Amino acid sequence: MATTRIGLDRLPPAARAAVEQHTGPLLTVEESTEGFNSEIAARVTSTTGTWHIKGLRTDHPRAWTQRRETAVAPFLTGLAPALRWRVETAGWDLLGFEALHGHHANYAPNSPDLPEVATLLRRLNETPCPDIELRQAEQRLEHYAAHPDDLHYFAGPHLLHTDLNNANVLVDAEAPQGDRARLVDWAWATRGAAWLDAGYWIIWLIAAGHTPASAEHWAAEIPSWHTAPAKGITAFATANANLWSEITNADPDPWALRLATASNAWHTHRRTS
Known part of the structure; x- marks a missing residue:
C-alpha cells in the first residue's frame, strides 16, 4: 500500500535545518510523484549541489526501509545513486542521495x-x-x-x-x-x-x-x-x-x-x- 506523500515544507524546522547543514540553504524544491515507500521525496538544489531526498517519520511502520537503504548503499557503486548523507532528528529519518539525470x-x-x-x-x-x-x-x-x-x-x-x-x-x-x-x-x-x-x-x-x-x-x-x-x-x-x-x-x-x-x-x- 502506498505511503501518503507530504511536502518538504511540512518538515519540522529542526529537521529542515539539519538537512541544510548538508546542503546549504535550499533554492529549489521539486516534489516527486513517483514511488510508494516514502513520505518525503523531492529533488532539491542549493548553491552547493543537487540531491534527491527521501524520508519517513521514525515511527512509521516502514521506517526499516530507510535503514535497509542506508546499509546497502555503500555496496552499490555503479548500480545506484550514491548516498551522500543521512539525517535523523525531530522524529524524521532523511536520506540525501546523489541526484541522477535521465x-x-x-x-x-x-x-x-x-x-x-x-x-x-x-x-x-x-x-x-x-x-x-x-x-x-x-x-x-x-x-x-x-x-x-x-x-x-x-x-x-x-x-x-x-x-x-x-x-x-x-x-x-x-x-x-x-x-x-x-x-x-x-x-x-x-x-x-x-x-x-x-x-x-x-x-x-x-x-x-x-x-x-x-x-x-x-x-x-x-x-x-x-x-x-x-x-x-x-x-x-x-x-x-x-x-x-x-x-x-x-x-x-x-x-x-x-x-x-x-x-x-x-x-x-x-x-x-
Missing part, C-alpha cells in the same frame, strides 16, 4: 532502454552480496509458493533488488552506452537466487505490453537466467501470481490490477507452454 526506463516492446536494463541486471549479478542483514527470497515468498518444496529454488547468496518497477530504473541517454541505467529505491533489497531479478523484470515487461515469451526472451539476456531450473521458474511465476492476487484483493487499484494481470499471464504461459 528518464524512467521505458519497458515497452522495442524500447531502446531494454538493452540498458539488461546490462544493468548483469552488472548487479556480478556485484558481491554484502554481509549485512537482508531478507531471504525464500522467506519473502513462503506464503505464496504452491508447495513448500518450491522454496529452495528461490534461495541463494546473491544480492537482489526485487522491485523492477520501471520508475525505479533511471536511464541517462547522455551517458556511455552500456552504462546508462541505474536502480533506485533499494528498500526491498534481498538475498536469493541470482536469476530472480530477471524473473521480477518479466512481470513488469508483460505489464508494459510484452507477451510472456517476449519477456522471457529479454530475461534470457541475463546469464543467470540460464541457471534457473524450468520448474523453479514456474514455481516463481506461481508465487508471484498468488502474491499479486492477495495485493489486489486487499487494494484493487488500477496499478496493482495491471501487475496482477501480468503475473497471471506469465503463470498461465508457464503452465501451458
Whole structure:
C-alpha cells in the first residue's frame, strides 16, 4: 500500500535545518510523484549541489526501509545513486542521495532502454552480496509458493533488488552506452537466487505490453537466467501470481490490477507452454 506523500515544507524546522547543514540553504524544491515507500521525496538544489531526498517519520511502520537503504548503499557503486548523507532528528529519518539525470526506463516492446536494463541486471549479478542483514527470497515468498518444496529454488547468496518497477530504473541517454541505467529505491533489497531479478523484470515487461515469451526472451539476456531450473521458474511465476492476487484483493487499484494481470499471464504461459 502506498505511503501518503507530504511536502518538504511540512518538515519540522529542526529537521529542515539539519538537512541544510548538508546542503546549504535550499533554492529549489521539486516534489516527486513517483514511488510508494516514502513520505518525503523531492529533488532539491542549493548553491552547493543537487540531491534527491527521501524520508519517513521514525515511527512509521516502514521506517526499516530507510535503514535497509542506508546499509546497502555503500555496496552499490555503479548500480545506484550514491548516498551522500543521512539525517535523523525531530522524529524524521532523511536520506540525501546523489541526484541522477535521465528518464524512467521505458519497458515497452522495442524500447531502446531494454538493452540498458539488461546490462544493468548483469552488472548487479556480478556485484558481491554484502554481509549485512537482508531478507531471504525464500522467506519473502513462503506464503505464496504452491508447495513448500518450491522454496529452495528461490534461495541463494546473491544480492537482489526485487522491485523492477520501471520508475525505479533511471536511464541517462547522455551517458556511455552500456552504462546508462541505474536502480533506485533499494528498500526491498534481498538475498536469493541470482536469476530472480530477471524473473521480477518479466512481470513488469508483460505489464508494459510484452507477451510472456517476449519477456522471457529479454530475461534470457541475463546469464543467470540460464541457471534457473524450468520448474523453479514456474514455481516463481506461481508465487508471484498468488502474491499479486492477495495485493489486489486487499487494494484493487488500477496499478496493482495491471501487475496482477501480468503475473497471471506469465503463470498461465508457464503452465501451458
